[in-house]
Structures are given as C-alpha cells and as structure tokens.
Amino acid sequence: MKKILGMMFLAVIALTLIGCSALDPLSQFERVAAQEISSVQEFNDVTDEDTNDDEVEALYSGSIQVVSLSATTLDLTNQDKIDYIKSLFQLIRETHLENVALAESTKLSWDELILNIQVFRDSDLELLPDDKEILITYRHEIRTRRTEVRATFGDIKELFDELRGKYTIENLDMITENLEEVLNVLDLRQEYITYLNQVILDVDLMITSYNS
Numbered sequence: 436m437k438k439i440l441g442m443m444f445l446a447v448i449a450l451t452l453i454g455c456s457a458l459d460p461l462s463q464f465e466r467v468a469a470q471e472i473s474s475v476q477e478f479n480d481v482t483d484e485d486t487n488d489d490e491v492e493a494l495y496s497g498s499i500q501v502v503s504l505s506a507t508t509l510d511l512t513n514q515d516k517i518d519y520i521k522s523l524f525q526l527i528r529e530t531h532l533e534n535v536a537l538a539e540s541t542k543l544s545w546d547e548l549i550l551n552i553q554v555f556r557d558s559d560l561e562l563l564p565d566d567k568e569i570l571i572t573y574r575h576e577i578r579t580r581r582t583e584v585r586a587t588f589g590d591i592k593e594l595f596d597e598l599r600g601k602y603t604i605e606n607l608d609m610i611t612e613n614l615e616e617v618l619n620v621l622d623l624r625q626e627y628i629t630y631l632n633q634v635i636l637d638v639d640l641m642i643t644s645y646n647s
C-alpha cells in the first residue's frame with residue numbers, strides 16, 4: 436500500500452510540474468512562436484505561373500484608346516494602364532521573394548533562440564518578473580497579429596485564379612484591382628514576418644543575457 440501511495444504521490448508531483456511548465460511564460464511564448472514559424476514558411480503561394488506577364492505583353496497591340504481610370508483624376512491610356520500592371524507584376528515578384536528570404540532568416544533566428552533557451556533551462560535559471568511580462572505581451576501581440584494575416588490565406592490564389600483567361604483590354608481595371616490586392620496581402624505578410632523576426636531577436640537577447 437505504501438508503495439502504491441508513493442507512486443501516486445510522484446504522479447501528482449509530475450502532473451503539477453507539467454502544469455507549472457505549461458503556465459510558464461517562456462513555454463507559452465515558445466508554443467505560439469513555433470506555430471507561427473511553421474506558418475510563415477507556407478507563405479509561398481505566389482508561383483512563377485502567376486507572375487508570368489507574357490499575356491500582358493500581348494495587350495500592347497490594342498492599347499491606343501484613351502480611357503478614364505476611376506482610381507485617379509487622370510485620364511490614362513490603355514498603354515499607361517498596361518505599364519502600371521507590368522510594374523505591379525514586378526513588385527509582386529520582388530515582394531514575394533523578399534518574404535521568402537525573410538521567412539528563412541526568421542527560421543534561422545528561431546533555431547538559434549531554441550538553442551539558447553535550452554542552455555537557459557539546463558542552467559536552472561529563472562526569468563525576472565519584468566521579462567515574464569514582456570514574453571506575455573509578445574505572445575498576445577503575435578496571436579492578435581496572426582489573426583489578420585491568417586484571414587488572407589487563400590486570397591492570393593483566388594485573386595490570380597480570377598484573372599486566368601481574362602487578360603484583355605476590357606479587363607484592365609479588374610486586372611489592376613486584383614494585382615493591387617495581391618500586393619496588399621504580400622505587404623501585410625511582410626510586415627508580420629518582420630515583426631515576428633524582431634520579437635525572436637529581442638527574446639534571444641533577453642535569454643542570452645541570463646546565460647552570459
């Protein structure tokens with residue numbers, strides 16, 4: 436009986452320790468950040484096919500009439516519109532590549548942080564109350580920002596799919612609107628990845644200050 440009671444006591448202690456670990460701000464931050472690292476690695480839904488502007492090149496032969504662009508007070512020719520569309524394609528390509536590179540850099544920063552957290556734990560160190568509050572704030576901010584970003588999942592594919600077979604002079608305004616929205620989504624993602632990377636760097640600096 437004593438042996439059974441002893442085993443039950445150890446089990447309770449183990450569960451208590453696990454519960455405390457789950458409530459630890461550093462552990463909570465790790466879980467949320469790890470999810471987002473995986474998420475930003477999937478921001479790759481811009482394909483070479485999507486940003487191939489050969490169909491836009493074919494529009495130049497019909498770009499001689501003057502039309503009004505509702506988004507501005509200027510009268511722009513179709514050629515002006517096509518030139519702008521080509522510039523949007525270029526910006527989309529560049530922003531997407533920047534996001535991919537930034538996501539990879541963030542993953543490297545994260546890997547470094549994980550190593551330093553392990554050193555921190557192996558040394559049986561304890562975070563100061565102020566640092567715990569900082570981690571809680573970061574976790575809340577990440578969760579808040581990711582809601583807006585995740586709401587855009589699938590939008591880029593949908594916007595490009597809508598344009599397939601519709602690269603005609605009559606659809607220049609729709610092409611422009613869709614590409615501008617694609618760029619907006621990419622810009623939002625870039626802002627988020629940049630924030631996430633900075634947070635990881637800040638937390639890494641915090642943790643290494645204990646290890647040194």
